[in-house]
Amino acid sequence: MKIADKHEKIVHAAIKVFARNGFYNSKIAEIAKEASVADGTIYLYFNNKYDILITIFEEEIGRIILKVKREMAKLDDPKEKLIRFAQIHLSLVEENKELAEVIQVELRQSSKFVKEYRNKKFAEYLNIISQIVKQGQAEGIFRKDVMPGVFKRAFFGALDEMSRFWVLSSKKKYGVNTAAQQISAFFLNGILSN
Template sequence: MKSPDKHRKIIRAATKVFAKKGFFNARISDIAKEAKVADGTIYLYFNNKADILLSVFEQEIGKLIDQVAGLLEKETDPQEKLRIFITNHLEEMKKNRYLAEVIHIELRQTSKLIREYRKNTFNEYLAIIAQIIKEGQDSGVFRQEFHPHVMRQIIFGSLDEISRCWHVGSDCSLTTDEMSGQMTALFQSGLLVQSV
C-alpha cells in the first residue's frame, strides 16, 4: 500500500537531488539514496524520472498557488495584492533553497516535458500576477499601456533571480522583508498611474 508520507519524502529528496545535480545528471538511485528507500520503491510511486520532476512542480507550485490565493482572497487593493504575492514568493523560496534552484534551472530547459508543464500548473501561478495587474488597470490604479502577460514575466523573472541570492553564495545581506519592500516599491512605482 502506498504511503502519502513516503511520497512526500521522495518528492523532498528529488527536489534536493535535482537542485544539486540537475535533472539530466540525477539518477533514480540518487533520489532513492537521499530518500532512504530502495530504488524499486521509487517505481511504486512514479513511472520514471520525468514523472518525478513533474510531480515536484505540481506539488510545490500547487502549494504556492493555494497559499497565495488564500492570502489574496480578502484583499481588494491591487497594490497590496502585488506586495503580498512578492513577499510570499520570496519567503517560500528562502525557506526552500532546493525548490528555488529547481525552479530556476529546470523551468528554463527546452525539453518538451518542461514546455508542456509550463503551459499548465506553472501558468496558473503566473496568471495570479497577470490578474493582479489587470485588476489594478481596471480600477485605474495601474497604467494601461503595460500588458499583464508581459508584466507577469518581468515580475516573475525578477523574483526568480532574486530568490536565489540567499542560496548561491552571494553577499546578499537583505532580509526577506527588505528585499520584498524594494521589489514592491520598484514595480509599483513603474506601474502606478502618474498624477498630473
C-alpha cells in the same frame, strides 16, 4: 510506514538530490539512498526518473499557487496585493530553497513535455499578477498604458532573478522584506497614475 509516507519520502529525497546535482546528474541510487529505500522501491511508486520530476512539479507547485491565491483574496487594494505578492513569493522561495532551485533550474530544461507542462502551471501563476494589474487599471489606480501581459513577466522576472540569487549564492546582504519592498516600490511608483 504508510504508503503515502514513502511516496512523500521519495519526493523529498528527490528534491534534495535534484537540487544538489541537477536532474541529469542525479542517480536513482542516490535518491534511493537519501530516502533510505532500495533502488527498486522507487519503481513501485514512480514509473521512471522523469516521472519523479513531474510529480514534484505537480504536487509542490500546485500547493504554492493555491497559497498565493488565497493570500491575494484576503486583500482588496491592488497596490497592497502587489507588495504582498512580492513578499510571499520571496519568502516561499526562502522557505523552500531546494524546491525553488529544482523549479528554477530543472524545469527550464527543454524537454518538450516539461516545457509544455511548466507553461500551464506557470501561466496560471503569472496571471495572478496580470489580474491585479487589470483590477488596478479598472479602479483607476494604475496607468492605462501599462500592458498587463508585459507587466506580469517583468514583475515575475524581477522576483525570480532575485530568488535565483538567494538560492544559488546563500550569502545575502539583505533580507526578503527589504528586497520585496524595493522591488515592489520600483514597479509601483512606476505604474501608479500621477
